[in-house]
Amino acid sequence: MEVCSICKEEEPIYYQRHSGLKFCRECFIKYIKKKVRKTLGKKIIKQNVKIGMGLSGGKDSLVMAYLLREYYDPIPNSEIIGLIVDEGIEGFRKRGIKIAVEFCKKYDIPYYIDTFEDHIGYTLDRIVERAKEKNITANPCTFCGIIRRRILNSMALERSCNYLAIGHNLDDVAQAVMMNYIEGDIKKLVILGKSIEHPKFVRRIKPLKYIPEIEVKLFADLVGIKYHSEPCPYSSLSYRNEISEILNLLEKKHPGKKYSIVAGFERLVKYLPLEKDKSICKYCGNPSASGICKVCEILRRLDII
Amino acid sequence: MEVCSICKEEEPIYYQRHSGLKFCRECFIKYIKKKVRKTLGKKIIKQNVKIGMGLSGGKDSLVMAYLLREYYDPIPNSEIIGLIVDEGIEGFRKRGIKIAVEFCKKYDIPYYIDTFEDHIGYTLDRIVERAKEKNITANPCTFCGIIRRRILNSMALERSCNYLAIGHNLDDVAQAVMMNYIEGDIKKLVILGKSIEHPKFVRRIKPLKYIPEIEVKLFADLVGIKYHSEPCPYSSLSYRNEISEILNLLEKKHPGKKYSIVAGFERLVKYLPLEKDKSICKYCGNPSASGICKVCEILRRLDII
Structure with missing residues (x-):
């Protein structure tokens, strides 16, 4: 019988292509917990820290919240809170919010919901309509990303968070890096890779940035996290989806390339100037x-x- | 009748997707000549300059030589010479060399041929065999590229060239940039994008770096350059070919992306440290x-x- 490469006892349930390792259920869960803890490091997991977590109700944000809760639970005077943004996407967002709220209630995490409408007077749906009326061809994801980012920052700032945690996984970060490499956009590369030190910005952290999407999903399923899995109705229009396909193709033929893109970018971005x-x-x-x-x-x- | 977007008279023979322009034969030839001249600039096209041109016999190196000859012809005390490397690839290289030599003779360009065997005692074929014997899995292109680069530099140095001109087109450069982005190899990115100032290195220039492969080929055909068009027998083994396919896919859907990759890289590389x-x-x-x-x-x- 095949056995787990780690414990050499149990039956494997996951084969990690880039490392050649097979994991049983327990060893896989331990591996993810350890890897994310290491990504965060002791500078972040410590006393007197308050973390605002951006929660959409999707697998990434809830796996992140699940892990952060576990890491911070034994740490005195630390606090985690859920920050939920309602962009106003008819027939989609409410279901995600419901699941995020249920998660927070189950794990006794304080949560707050802000809406696009409260902050800027318009839902995303209305913004997309308005862009059409004005013949502006920009992608809905561009509007949504920029505005959501601002609202999450305000929410975290208002509640005196030390960090704003975002559930981006390895695939998300590799896509963003690659898109900006293709555009050659140095400013955006810097925003993606460096923290802006400013009293009005809460420092962003990405605990899952080294975990591939497939492993986030597996972890969520193994520990029984209920998540919102519908894709956003606007996402099919996204250039990001094309880049995602390209990177999946590349990863399939050359396991480990998503990671090398992200790790290489982190080395490179250190040299880029922060305006x-x-x-x-x-x-x-x-x-x-x-x-x-x-x-x-x-x-x-x-x-x- | 459709007319050329430039002269508004002649029938177009080429549609440039990223700009939306249609070119007639004459306007296309003029456009390429002007663009490559601009890429080189007045710091390079001037008196008392000697250029060594790496010539393989392929379309890129011969189009480059054709253009450089034209630019330098009226410039006093300037000189261009052909540098040909025989890697020792049975059934392939000799035919390319023959074509490069015929080109040089036709245009009265002095040329020199050096071989892998003279410089390191082994042909590329023998190196590939030896790598197999030793179970070294590296790509033949890696060996070939590194050794050819060194030999071309020696040849140019020996003949006191101020510059070593390499026929890489936009596709070649975009592929190299992307491969190093994926690996996250900062050293290689620096070597690709910056000139090493050292008495033992001849400064490399890439006159065709902004011209897409398809336009180099069209130019060669239009002005009647005879070139070696067989692919290298080792190139199908190449990771570069996969990246090339990915970039072609991207360019097809989003015309202009190969250029934005290269132009963005040139902005970015300025910040990277030259060891x-x-x-x-x-x-x-x-x-x-x-x-x-x-x-x-x-x-x-x-x-x-």
Whole structure:
């Protein structure tokens, strides 16, 4: 009988292609817990830390929350809270929120829900419609990403979080890196890879950045996390999906390449300059190098402000 | 009738997808000549410059030579010479060399031929065999690239060239950039994008780096350059071919992405550190940061030195 490469006893349930290792259920769960803990490190998992977790109800954010809860549970004066954003996507978002809320209740995690509508007066659906009316061809994901990022930051800032934890997995990060490599966008590469030190920005962390999507999903299933698995109705329009397919093809032929893209990027980004946002956006007062921040730039293009 | 977007008179023979422009024969030829001249710039096309051109007999190197000859022809005290490397690939290389030599004779360009065998005592075929015997799984292209690069540099150095011109087109450069992004290899990215200032290195230039392969080929056909079009028998084994397919797919869906990869890389590489090769290789005396150069590393792995 085949046995787990780690304990040499149990029956394997997962074969990790890039390492050649076979894992049984227990050893796989231990492996993920240990790897994510190592990614975070002792500088983050310590006393007197408050973490805001962006929760969508999908597998990534809930696996992240599951692990963070376990790491911080025994640590005195530490706190984790759930930050939920309702973008306003008809027939999709409410179901994700319901699942995120159930998760928080089950594990006794305080949570807060903010909406696009409260913050900018428009739901994402309405923004997408408005962009169509104005013949603006930008992808819904671009609007959504920029605005959601801002709202999550405000929510974490308001509640004095030391870190804002985002559930991006290895696939997500590799896609983002590759998209910016293709565009050759140095500013976006820097935003992706470096923390902006500014009293108005909460430092972002990505505990799952080294865990492939397939392993996040397996972990969620093994420990019995109930998650929202519908894809966003806008995601099929996404350029990101094409890049995702390309990277899956590459990973299939050359296991380990998603990881090498991300690890290589982390080495590379250290050399890229972090522009200090010395001035502020003239519309909303948020830090912005150019005098108008990305969110207000979008809202102005859509004639919302 | 459809007309050329430039002269608005002649019938177009080429549609450039990323710009939406249609070119007639004459306007396309002019466009390429102008674009490559601009890539080189006035710092390179000037008096008292001697250029060594790496010539394989393929379309890229011969289009490059055709253009450089035209640019330098009216410039006093300038000189271009052909540098041909015989790697020793049975049934392939000799035909390319024959074509390169005919080209040089036709245009009255002095040329020199050096062989792998003269420089390191082994043909590429013999190196590939030897690697097999030793169970070394490295790609033939890796051996070939590193050794050919060294030989071309020696040939240019010996003949006091100010620059070594290499016929890499936009596709070649985009592939190399992408391969190193995927590996996350900062050293190789630096070597690819920066010039090493060292008395033992001739500065490399890539006049065709912004011209897509398809346009190089079209130019060659339009001006009647006879070139060697067989693929190298080793190239099908190449990881590069996979990356090439991926980039072709991307370019097809999103015209202009090959260019944005290369242009973005050129902005990015400026920030990466150029390690100075302060020490020298203990075997051959060439500059090397680690005390053993890439060529000698290969030769030692193969038990040749």
